[in-house]
Amino acid sequence: MSFKPLRKAVFPVAGLGTRFLPATKAVPKEMLPVVDKPLIQYAVDEAREAGIEQMIFVTGRGKSALEDHFDIAFELESTMQERGKSLEPLEGTRLKPGALAYVRQQEPLGLGHAVWCARDIIGDEPFAVLLPDDFMVGEPGCLKQMVEAYNQVGGNLICAMEVPDEATGKYGIITPGRRDGALTEVKGLVEKPKAGTAPSNLAVIGRYVLQPEVMRILETQGAGAGGEIQLTDAMAQMIGNQPFHGVTFDGVRHDCGDKAGFLHANIAVAFGREDVGPSVRDFARAHLDG
Structure with a gap:
């Protein structure tokens, strides 16, 4: 069975990055480097590897450095x-004309609202969110692993990773159904459940493949957890109406929204590099x- 190809990806990059102040006072957090390449570059490279043709940045004020990059x-x-x-270090920063689009999220109303801001560019196509x-x-x-799964089952997919039971309150959590290797049927989603109430320890991590119908749900959705428009809530309404699966990522995730996680990522990448690894x-x- 063939499914409509995945050509577009949304990058919600309007956040203020307050956890990293003062470094992010004048520099977008997405431009913070892991060794010598900014976070946003790694995400774009991942999307390109997965066959994405158009990158859609949902930005905010003070984010012009992302466009300049x-x-x-x-x-x-x-x-x-x-x-x-050599210009080789700049190769990944030069995309084809028209391969990048920018839209503003004018108010910080949540991830769901940020994704919805890209609705007119997405149109009636499936899309990824990174x-x-x-x-x-x-x-x-990660996204290529998810696209390979999408080509098998279609519908909606989310990246899933097991987290400790005590950490489930920090994530969207999957109510799991049938499992087949890396694929888990998603029966339900709950955003940041209270301690002891999580339906599993399979957490939703920041990669998604979604059908365009989610935009129509987000159009009228009210605020959820944290007083924000939650993407998890909109996805939950699609369960049962369209195929919905979690893809357990075969790899390592570093939480670069956290200072320690950001440092872990730098050390891990540095260790694997021939040029700086031995010294580090x-x-x-x-x-x-000592």
């Missing part, structure tokens, strides 16, 4: 060429031994 920097490139430097704070490391990438490992060993 994926633009052509004539002065920089010409200076590098004059000095005989939250750059969730830094996903795997081979293949030696530094870590010296300080751990």
